[in-house]
Amino acid sequence: GENVEQHPSTLSVQEGDSAVIKCTYSDSASNYFPWYKQELGKRPQLIIDIRSNVGEKKDQRIAVTLNKTAKHFSLHITETQPEDSAVYFCAANTGGFKTIFGAGTRLFVKA
Amino acid sequence: EPEVTQTPSHQVTQMGQEVILRCVPISNHLYFYWYRQILGQKVEFLVSFYNNEISEKSEIFDDQFSVERPDGSNFTLKIRSTKLEDSAMYFCASSRGVTGETQYFGPGTRLLVL
Numbered sequence: 098g099e100n101v102e103q104h105p106s107t108l109s110v111q112e113g114d115s116a117v118i119k120c121t122y123s124d125s126a127s128n129y130f131p132w133y134k135q136e137l138g139k140r141p142q143l144i145i146d147i148r149s150n151v152g153e154k155k156d157q158r159i160a161v162t163l164n165k166t167a168k169h170f171s172l173h174i175t176e177t178q179p180e181d182s183a184v185y186f187c188a189a190n191t192g193g194f195k196t197i198f199g200a201g202t203r204l205f206v207k208a
Numbered sequence: 209e210p211e212v213t214q215t216p217s218h219q220v221t222q223m224g225q226e227v228i229l230r231c232v233p234i235s236n237h238l239y240f241y242w243y244r245q246i247l248g249q250k251v252e253f254l255v256s257f258y259n260n261e262i263s264e265k266s267e268i269f270d271d272q273f274s275v276e277r278p279d280g281s282n283f284t285l286k287i288r289s290t291k292l293e294d295s296a297m298y299f300c301a302s303s304r305g306v307t308g309e310t311q312y313f314g315p316g317t318r319l320l321v322l
Contacts, residue, residue, distance in 0.1 A: 105228075129307065131310065133251075133313075139315070140299060140315050141314075142313070145209070157237060186250065188251075192306070193263075193264060194239070194241075194256035194258070194263040195253050195256065195264045196241075196311065198250045198251040200250045201249075201250050
């Protein structure tokens with residue numbers, strides 16, 4: 098079955114710097130890759146997603162890149178702000194009914 | 209904007225007791241899911257449900273678990289005989305479609321088994 102690895106587990110950046118979180122997946126049939134942000138005690142909220150027919154997608158300060166050959170995808174947050182502090186999860190879906198999440202990255206943005 | 213809702217927000221139960229967690233998916237969504245998140249860990253897929261039957265389930269979803277859509281709006285997760293290790297946050301999610309469709313999560317039910 099699908100397995101999603103996520104790194105780093107913790108990331109600390111200075112406000113204004115960029116943050117990059119990387120994920121790899123194992124199932125080459127995976128074709129949809131959402132990223133979720135989860136604040137303490139809250140539900141996961143979708144922040145951006147990418148489908149396998151696209152290599153990059155950007156939404157304001159957030160971008161995601163996908164390398165299908167290498168089976169990895171990354172989240173890039175530019176100009177980080179303290180309110181970006183949260184746990185970020187990558188996930189992969191094979192087009193079926195199961196979405197597999199990575200272990201999460203705890204991002205700290207220091208003011 | 210419509211949201212997935214879940215009740216109760218917190219549930220405390222004794223080991224061996226049955227619990228039912230309730231969810232109201234977004235009204236025009238057709239696909240429903242349950243996930244589990246043990247404190248401080250990742251979100252784990254439990255089960256997906258479409259057209260009144262289970263579409264896929266994980267190894268976690270054993271015979272102690274069941275899901276049901278008892279009416280046109282509710283989607284429930286039942287744990288027949290709770291164990292200490294069932295203590296977790298349980299999230300319901302729903303989506304319009306399945307392939308490449310966004311899943312919207314509910315606020316979760318925090319289950320504590322004593």
